[in-house]
Amino acid sequence: MSSLAKQISVPIFSGQNYDYWAIKMKTYFQSQKLWELVEEGVTLQEDSSTSSSDEKGKLENKKAKDSEALYYIQTAVADHIFPRISVATSAKEAWSILQKEYQGSTKVRIIKLQTLRRDFENMKMKDSETIDEYYTKVRELVNQLKSYGEDIPEKRVVEKLLISVTEKYDPIVTTIEETKDITTLTLTELVGSLEAYEKRRSRREENSLENAFSLN
Template identity: 95%
Template sequence: MGIVEEGVTLPEDSSTSSSAEKGKLENKKAKDSEALYYIQTAVADHIFPRISVATSAKEAWSILQKEYQGSAKVRIIKLQTLRRDFENMKMKDSETIDEYYTKVRELVNQLKAMGRIYQKKGS
């Protein structure tokens, strides 16, 4: 797991930490600050105010996940809907292969964005 998922845990009493432990902690804090910077600079200007109050990369990432993926229940419903759409997808007589392929690709990308990855049968 990375710094964004784990976050940085500060020890309750840093006076008993060795210099090596303090060095590791400083390194983690630097990586966290760098990750927070990358997240803040990667989002669109209208999204930035939502994460500007975050003091860690983990906090900013959690805000974005909640906002764009919703709660666990909402994600499950979205996944079920996307899966049903995928299973019921059929090519229309008026569609070209390219148009149908684009629709399938968009749906697969939405599933991937939700954290669901499908493999070919027999793989």
């Protein structure tokens, strides 16, 4: 067990927000170089008696790493969730049990993924929403897609924001499209520009309202 693993506390899953928990755990396993074992499991050789000592050593090391990953999963679930995976003998088995129960079967996950893709394509900003509120909704949907195995490139999210904000942002969107390279524009830059425009527009509207009252 690495010193980093000792320092980091794994997120606890209590039955809610499985998608977010799974993303955090995947990142954690990747940081410990264990994700491949969780995802694919340990391939056991049919006849270990014919294996070289080096191959046996590698297999034993994989088994130890798998036990380590299984331990992390066991400690990352609340006590009332633990019985569901208590009989699992590998990290892959425990992970699959939780995934199937909280995300559904492969068929269900495919249907859910299709629904999320459709939601992403159809998402539009509401007149009552701020840039921060809308961007948060987009990020949440992108994270859900990621939890179902689909990574949305940042470039695609940038393009989505540009075409789905309300008409009142048309002036700044046009300026961005004409002066920026959309293929390299980051989300941080885009959201920052949209929020700055939003604040300027809000101040102008407030000043106009104050002037209107002062004339009465």
